[in-house]
Amino acid sequence: MTQNLADTSRPAAVPAAEPTAEPIATNAGASRGWWRDAVIYQVYPRSFADGNGDGMGDLPGVRSRLPYLRDLGVDAVWLSPFYASPQADAGYDVADYRAVDPMFGTLLDADALIRDAHQLGLRIIVDLVPNHSSDQHEWFQRALREGPGSPLRERYHFRPGKGAQGELPPNDWESIFGGPAWTRTVDPDGTPGDWYLHLFAPEQPDFNWENPAVADEFRSILRFWLDMGVDGFRIDVAHGMVKAPGLPDLGSHDQLKLLGNDVMPFFDQDGVHEIYRAWRKILDEYPGERIGVAEAWTPTVQRTANYVRPDELHQAFNFQYLGTHWDAAALREVIDVSLDAMRPVDAPATWVLSNHDVTRHATRFANPPGGTQIRTAGDRELGLRRARAATLLMLALPGSAYLYQGEELGLPDVTDLPDEVRQDPSFFRQAGQDGFRDGCRVPIPWSGTEAPYGFGPTPGGPSWLPQPASWAELSVEVQTGDPTSTLELYRSALAVRREHPALGAGTAVSWLPSAEGVLAFRRDSAAGSFVCTVNTTPEPVRIAAPGRLLLASAELAVVDGESVLPTDSAVWWAV
Numbered sequence: 001m002t003q004n005l006a007d008t009s010r011p012a013a014v015p016a017a018e019p020t021a022e023p024i025a026t027n028a029g030a031s032r033g034w035w036r037d038a039v040i041y042q043v044y045p046r047s048f049a050d051g052n053g054d055g056m057g058d059l060p061g062v063r064s065r066l067p068y069l070r071d072l073g074v075d076a077v078w079l080s081p082f083y084a085s086p087q088a089d090a091g092y093d094v095a096d097y098r099a100v101d102p103m104f105g106t107l108l109d110a111d112a113l114i115r116d117a118h119q120l121g122l123r124i125i126v127d128l129v130p131n132h133s134s135d136q137h138e139w140f141q142r143a144l145r146e147g148p149g150s151p152l153r154e155r156y157h158f159r160p161g162k163g164a165q166g167e168l169p170p171n172d173w174e175s176i177f178g179g180p181a182w183t184r185t186v187d188p189d190g191t192p193g194d195w196y197l198h199l200f201a202p203e204q205p206d207f208n209w210e211n212p213a214v215a216d217e218f219r220s221i222l223r224f225w226l227d228m229g230v231d232g233f234r235i236d237v238a239h240g241m242v243k244a245p246g247l248p249d250l251g252s253h254d255q256l257k258l259l260g261n262d263v264m265p266f267f268d269q270d271g272v273h274e275i276y277r278a279w280r281k282i283l284d285e286y287p288g289e290r291i292g293v294a295e296a297w298t299p300t301v302q303r304t305a306n307y308v309r310p311d312e313l314h315q316a317f318n319f320q321y322l323g324t325h326w327d328a329a330a331l332r333e334v335i336d337v338s339l340d341a342m343r344p345v346d347a348p349a350t351w352v353l354s355n356h357d358v359t360r361h362a363t364r365f366a367n368p369p370g371g372t373q374i375r376t377a378g379d380r381e382l383g384l385r386r387a388r389a390a391t392l393l394m395l396a397l398p399g400s401a402y403l404y405q406g407e408e409l410g411l412p413d414v415t416d417l418p419d420e421v422r423q424d425p426s427f428f429r430q431a432g433q434d435g436f437r438d439g440c441r442v443p444i445p446w447s448g449t450e451a452p453y454g455f456g457p458t459p460g461g462p463s464w465l466p467q468p469a470s471w472a473e474l475s476v477e478v479q480t481g482d483p484t485s486t487l488e489l490y491r492s493a494l495a496v497r498r499e500h501p502a503l504g505a506g507t508a509v510s511w512l513p514s515a516e517g518v519l520a521f522r523r524d525s526a527a528g529s530f531v532c533t534v535n536t537t538p539e540p541v542r543i544a545a546p547g548r549l550l551l552a553s554a555e556l557a558v559v560d561g562e563s564v565l566p567t568d569s570a571v572w573w574a575v
């Protein structure tokens with residue numbers, strides 16, 4: 001049951017590829033449009049693997065675990081930010097876009113990681129944070145130092161305040177992390193000065209994308225990383241860079257509730273698409289199909305599709321899918337709506353269940369429907385059962401799927417972190433009202449019986465967030481070789497997905513008649529057909545087997561010649 005995680009003796013699923021700009025052979029094959037059905041694994045570097053034992057994950061740690069990801073069977077790895085950053089928002093506050101933060105390693109480590117990944121047939125996608133920088137970014141520091149009139153101030157949104165003394169914020173916008181979206185500066189002479197805009201934490205001033213220096217700088221940053229060999233970018237807050245002219249008031253003081261329902265003066269403005277048209281040209285200059293992926297929170301999937309028109313980005317996260325509860329009718333609807341929205345723009349649908357900003361789906365599904373920030377552990381067994389089924393459903397849909405590190409271990413969210421260890425800035429801004437993202441960011445368990453469970457090199461060594469003792473039983477080491485484990489379910493699912501091109505390919509599913517609470521759909525390809533059945537009900541459901549069993553998220557029984565779909569299960573069939 002043990003696994004040597006550094007073991008690279010197992011032959012790669014594909015031939016090794018050149019580590020540079022040439023197209024590489026990945027787990028998915030080297031076909032055109034590799035990203036159309038790619039399975040992309042999100043590494044949150046702080047919490048994946050700690051190479052130097054300081055309690056914080058790092059790039060050498062990630063590099064040492066690449067064989068694990070190759071063997072898991074994913075096609076690409078998306079790394080959350082590892083750039084130079086004061087870490088006010090866990091690296092989403094970037095002080096230098098061309099440097100690796102010493103806590104994560106060096107540029108040489110990044111280079112070695114990209115090369116190793118390519119040799120293993122894995123593509124690398126890095127996070128780009130263009131909506132805002134860190135307040136420690138050189139431009140912002142100079143803007144503050146040089147005072148009003150500095151051309152550097154034009155690169156951000158500085159404005160005089162309202163009120164007789166300029167003591168009120170320039171407009172009524174609220175920060176996503178709570179409180180006003182404006183912070184007042186102090187002029188170089190010590191008197192209160194202008195305000196600056198930050199849609200997130202005060203340490204994350206928003207860039208002014210109307211300023212050509214900002215656009216130039218980001219085109220150069222894109223090239224810097226493309227020249228390093230990365231295969232694409234996940235674009236943070238991709239819907240935020242362009243603000244409505246004049247920064248108009250919203251007229252509401254419950255703005256967070258409006259998010260996702262409407263186009264806001266600071267989100268999803270049409271002007272943002274110009275930026276992506278320019279970026280697409282740059283991506284296309286490089287060989288090997290480098291891609292852009294939008295993190296765009298939009299009111300509808302149809303508006304999300306705007307980000308992936310043929311001359312813009314390649315993919316956009318499907319947050320409507322992520323937000324859907326374990327309910328057959330709701331799932332069927334979001335699947336149809338997503339596929340319908342992407343078809344006209346010829347972009348693949350994407351599917352995602354977890355990431356570093358939301359409660360892990362094993363815990364969301366363990367609780368009654370309640371959004372993506374859940375604070376209670378709920379019924380762990382129920383959540384895991386549904387999570388395993390949800391994964392098989394997701395991996396049977398046409399398009400590209402995103403996995404978040406640790407979901408392959410069935411990890412729950414850590415809902416009982418003591419307040420004193422929390423680091424999510426939104427937790428503090430909201431005085432504990434929201435901001436529970438630390439629960440999905442706890443370092444993952446690899447091996448051993450003592451924390452940090454192989455996350456760091458030394459038993460008993462540190463980890464930046466404490467891991468629950470129960471995670472000893474969920475480690476990669478414990479789950480490897482156990483056919484009932486969630487890890488082996490993921491490995492099998494990804495292996496089957498590669499063998500059956502009908503999975504992932506295409507742009508449609510054919511729904512089959514099914515009982516209430518059960519989903520059944522068929523996928524056809526030249527290489528064969530495939531059926532997925534999902535029982536979301538609390539009762540087992542009998543069906544006539546539609547074909548040969550390929551994989552099931554729970555044990556299937558056969559009664560009187562019929563198959564019994566266990567409660568909260570998904571089954572793949574070859575037909």
Ligand code: GLC
Pocket residue numbers: 089092093129200236237295356357
């Ligand atoms: C994105 C990131 C999130 C971050 C925010 C501000 O939503 O995923 O982690 O806090 O942007 O950069």
